[in-house]
Amino acid sequence: MPKRVSYFGIRRRSFLLQLMLLCCLLQLNAHAGQKNVWLGGAVFLLSDNDNTTKVFIDRYGFLYPQKKHGIYIPYSGFNNQKPKLDEYQIDDCCMKSDILGGDFLNSSLIKYFGYDGTHGEWEKLKQSYQYNEDANLNYLHNFFLLQEKMTKSIADEIIDKFTKSQANTLVLLIHGYNDVLPDFYSMIQKDVSANGNIKPYFIEVYWDGLTANNGNPAFKQIWGKAQFNTRFVGLRLRKMLSYLPNTYTIKVITHSLGASVANFAFFNAYNFAGKNPDNIIYTSFYSRYDTIVSKHHNVTLGMVAPAIPYTSYNTLTRNSDGYFPIRKILVCYNENDYALTKMKIFGANMLGNTSLGCNWKGSINELRQVLYMNQFDTNNYIPSNFTKHSNTRSNLEQHGYWYYMQRSGLYTAFLQRLLN
Numbered sequence: 001m002p003k004r005v006s007y008f009g010i011r012r013r014s015f016l017l018q019l020m021l022l023c024c025l026l027q028l029n030a031h032a033g034q035k036n037v038w039l040g041g042a043v044f045l046l047s048d049n050d051n052t053t054k055v056f057i058d059r060y061g062f063l064y065p066q067k068k069h070g071i072y073i074p075y076s077g078f079n080n081q082k083p084k085l086d087e088y089q090i091d092d093c094c095m096k097s098d099i100l101g102g103d104f105l106n107s108s109l110i111k112y113f114g115y116d117g118t119h120g121e122w123e124k125l126k127q128s129y130q131y132n133e134d135a136n137l138n139y140l141h142n143f144f145l146l147q148e149k150m151t152k153s154i155a156d157e158i159i160d161k162f163t164k165s166q167a168n169t170l171v172l173l174i175h176g177y178n179d180v181l182p183d184f185y186s187m188i189q190k191d192v193s194a195n196g197n198i199k200p201y202f203i204e205v206y207w208d209g210l211t212a213n214n215g216n217p218a219f220k221q222i223w224g225k226a227q228f229n230t231r232f233v234g235l236r237l238r239k240m241l242s243y244l245p246n247t248y249t250i251k252v253i254t255h256s257l258g259a260s261v262a263n264f265a266f267f268n269a270y271n272f273a274g275k276n277p278d279n280i281i282y283t284s285f286y287s288r289y290d291t292i293v294s295k296h297h298n299v300t301l302g303m304v305a306p307a308i309p310y311t312s313y314n315t316l317t318r319n320s321d322g323y324f325p326i327r328k329i330l331v332c333y334n335e336n337d338y339a340l341t342k343m344k345i346f347g348a349n350m351l352g353n354t355s356l357g358c359n360w361k362g363s364i365n366e367l368r369q370v371l372y373m374n375q376f377d378t379n380n381y382i383p384s385n386f387t388k389h390s391n392t393r394s395n396l397e398q399h400g401y402w403y404y405m406q407r408s409g410l411y412t413a414f415l416q417r418l419l420n
Contacts, residue, residue: 039064039206040073050117051165052189052202053158055240059208061232062109063150066157069128071121081337087106110143126346129153151236157244158203162248167201169249169419172237172265175401176256176307177209178225184401188253191405195412200251207233209257223352226257234264241265246321250299251418256339256357259306266325268293268299269312296321302330304404305337309353309356310367316374328380328405329371332404332411333359335387339399359385384414 003132039056043064045052056064065071094333114122126133131146156198171192175182183203192200210226241250254262263269297319318324333356334340340349340358348360355363364383372378405411 003115015177017125039208042206043067044072050161051167051200052204052357053154053161054204054206055154055237057205057207057233057236058107058109059210059229059232060107060109061236062107062147063236064109065125065128066154069125071124071128073109073121081280083411085251100317110140113143114406115161116420124194152243155240158201159244162201165199165201169196169198169200169251170244171200171202172203172205172250172252172262174207174252174254174258174261175209176254176258176305177223179209179256181254182206183402184255185401186406188403191415192251192253192419193412195415196251197418198249198251205233205237205258205261207261216227225242227260227352230257231269232265234261234269237261241294241296244296246295246297248296248298250296252299252301253304253418254302254306255304255401256307259301259303259308259356260312262301263308263312266292266296267301267317268315278328293317293319294325295319295321295323296325297321297327299326300328300418301326302328303331304401304414305334305340305399306331306355307340307352307354308356309349310356310363310370311353311369312356313370313374316371316376324376327384328418330414331364331381331383332355332358332414333364333383333385334397334404335385336397338397359387362378382417384410386410 004368013094043054043056044067046067048067049056054067058064064073111123112121113125122139124148129146129149131142131149133142134145137145157259158170173185173188175185189200189202192198192202208229210229251263252265282355316324316326337358338344340354341360342351348355348358348363355361356367368378368381372383386404390405
C-alpha cells in the first residue's frame with residue numbers, strides 16, 4: 001500500500017523548495033550592483049547656506065574636504081570629468097579585521113590623496129588645512145591625523161555660524177541606507193521652522209549607506225555591510241560633536257538606518273551581531289577617538305522608522321558628568337512597514353535586525369524595559385504608532401521618510417514633541 005503524503009507535508013516541501021530557490025537567487029545576485037556612494041560630486045553641487053553645515057563621510061568614517069577648500073574629488077578612475085550628483089564608486093563593501101594592513105587601504109579617499117603615489121592632491125589637501133606632515137610617520141598615519149584636523153575644522157565652522165546666526169538649537173539630520181542623496185532634508189528644514197519654537201542651525205549628514213544601484217536591496221546582500229558602516233560614521237560624528245560646547249541643545253532626526261549612526265554618535269551602542277564593539281576595529285584605529293560616552297546632556301533623538309533592534313540601547317549609560325547623553329527618545333513606528341518587516345516573509349529579526357521601527361514582537365515595549373533597567377526616565381521615551389491596518393498595501397506601508405510625513409497629524413505631533 002503506498003505511503004500517504006499529507007497536504008501539509010506537500011506544502012512544507014513546496015515552501016522549502018521555494019526557500020532554497022530564493023537563497024540561490026540571493027547568492028547569485030549578491031555582488032551584482034553593489035555600490036558604495038561616491039560623494040565627490042555632491043560636495044561641489046549641493047549649495048551651502050548660512051544656517052546649515054553639510055558633512056560628507058565615507059563608509060570608513062573618513063571626511064571629504066568641504067566645498068570651501070576647492071578640492072574636487074572626481075569619479076571612479078580619478079579622471080577629471082565634470083561632477084555629477086549620482087556618482088558611485090564600485091568597491092568591496094566588506095570590512096575585515098586587519099585594519100591598518102588591510103581594508104582601510106581600499107578607501108578611495110586614501111588612494112586618491114596619495115597612497116598609490118599617482119595623485120598630487122595630498123599636498124593641496126595639507127596646505128588647505130594647514131597641516132604640517134610628520135616625517136616620522138607614514139602616509140597612512142598622517143592621513144588619519146589630517147582627518148582629525150578636518151573634523152576640528154568642521155566643528156569650528158559650526159560654532160562660528162551657529163553664533164553668527166543667533167541660533168539656539170542644533171538640529172542634526174541623518175538619512176538611512178540605500179539613500180544616496182536624501183531629498184527630504186530640505187522638507188525637514190521647513191517643517192522644523194514651522195513646528196518648533198526654536199531658532200535652528202542644521203547639520204546635514206551625507207554618509208555612505210551603500211546603494212543597490214536601483215536594484216532590489218534584498219538581492220544585493222549589502223544590508224549587513226551598511227549596518228557595519230554606521231559605527232564608523234557615528235564615531236566620526238561623535239568626535240566632531242565633542243568639539244562643540246556641552247551646553248548646546250541638540251535635536252536629532254534620523255530615518256531608517258540613520259538611527260544607528262546617531263546612536264554611535266552619542267554612546268557605545270550595542271553591536272548588531274550581539275557583540276561588544278570594543279574590538280580590534282576600535283583599538284587599532286578608533287582608539288584615538290576617545291570613545292567615552294558623549295558629554296552632551298541636552299540631546300533629543302527622534303527616529304523615523306528606525307532600522308535597528310531595541311538591544312542597541314543595552315549599553316546606554318551615563319557619561320562622566322552623570323548625564324545620559326540622550327535626554328529624550330521618540331520613535332515613529334509602523335507595523336506594516338514592508339522594508340522593516342522584510343515584507344513579513346523573513347521577519348524583522350532576520351537578514352539584519354530592524355525590529356524597533358516596526359514593533360516586531362513587541363520591540364517598542366521591550367525598549368521601554370531596557371531603558372527602565374538602565375535607569376533612564378521612561379517618561380522621556382515617546383513612541384508614536386504610524387500603523388494603518390489594511391488588507392492591501394498602501395502608501396502608509398512604504399518605508400521612505402516622505403510616506404511617514406503623509407500622516408500629517410501624527411508627524412506634526414512628533415515634530416512638536418521633538419522640538420519643544
